[in-house]
Amino acid sequence: MPDTDRNHRAVPLTDAIIDSWRRDDGFVISTDKARLDVAAVHGYLSACSYWAKGVPRAVVERAIAGTPLVFGVYEESTGRQVGFARVITDRATMAYLSDVFIVPDYQGRGLGTWLIETIVAHPELRGLRRWLLATADAHGLYARFGFTPLAQPDRWMERHFPDVYDDGAT
Numbered sequence: 001m002p003d004t005d006r007n008h009r010a011v012p013l014t015d016a017i018i019d020s021w022r023r024d025d026g027f028v029i030s031t032d033k034a035r036l037d038v039a040a041v042h043g044y045l046s047a048c049s050y051w052a053k054g055v056p057r058a059v060v061e062r063a064i065a066g067t068p069l070v071f072g073v074y075e076e077s078t079g080r081q082v083g084f085a086r087v088i089t090d091r092a093t094m095a096y097l098s099d100v101f102i103v104p105d106y107q108g109r110g111l112g113t114w115l116i117e118t119i120v121a122h123p124e125l126r127g128l129r130r131w132l133l134a135t136a137d138a139h140g141l142y143a144r145f146g147f148t149p150l151a152q153p154d155r156w157m158e159r160h161f162p163d164v165y166d167d168g169a170t
Contacts, residue, residue: 021118026076027111029083029118033064036072037081044084044101050136052099054165063099071119073102073111082106083115091124097133112141120145 020030042060045052052060064070068091073083083102089095097119102111119125135142150156 019122022076023114025109027082027109027114028074028076029115030072030074031069031122032072033070035074035081036064036070036084038064040081040103041084041099044103045099048104049099049101051134056165059165067098069119069122069124071115073106073115075106083111085115085119087119087122087125089125089128093128094130094132095125095128097131100133100138112138113144116141116145 018030018032020028020032022028038057038061041064042055042057045060046055046057047053063086067086068089069087071083071085071087072081074081083106085100086098087095088098097116100112100115102115120131131147133142133147139147
C-alpha cells in the first residue's frame with residue numbers, strides 16, 4: 001500500500017475538522033465539502049450509478065449539505081475529483097455509507113479500497129456499534145473491511161420510493 005500522510009486543519013465557526021490523506025502516486029482524499037465538484041458528483045450519480053439514476057442536482061446538493069462526513073478523491077496534479085462517498089452518522093452509534101464511487105477511468109488503481117480504508121479508520125467514526133450500506137456489486141470490497149450481510153434481515157424494514165425522482169417529489 002502506498003505511503004499516506006494525514007493533515008488536519010480546523011474549519012472556523014464549525015465543529016468540523018477537515019481531514020486529508022495523500023498517496024505517493026498523486027491522489028488525495030479530503031473531507032472538505034468546499035472542495036467537492038458537485039457537478040461531477042451529480043453527473044456520476046444521476047447518469048452512471050444504478051442507485052441514484054436521474055437524481056436531481058438539488059437533491060445531491062441537499063444530501064451533501066446534510067451529511068456530516070463526505071469524502072472526495074482527487075488527482076492531485078489536475079485537481080480532478082475522481083471519487084466520492086458520504087457517511088451519514090450520529091458519530092456515536094451508527095453510520096450509513098452511501099454514494100460510493102470511483103469514476104471508471106480511475107478504477108483498478110486501488111482508489112476504492114483506499115477510500116473505504118480511510119473512511120472506516122476515520123477518528124470520528126471509531127467505536128460505532130453499527131455500520132450499514134447497500135451494494136449490488138461490491139460485496140467483496142466491503143467484506144475486506146468487516147461488512148457482512150445482515151445477520152437478521154427479518155428485523156429490518158425500509159420505506160423505498162424507487163420512482164421519487166420521476167414524480168417531481170424532490
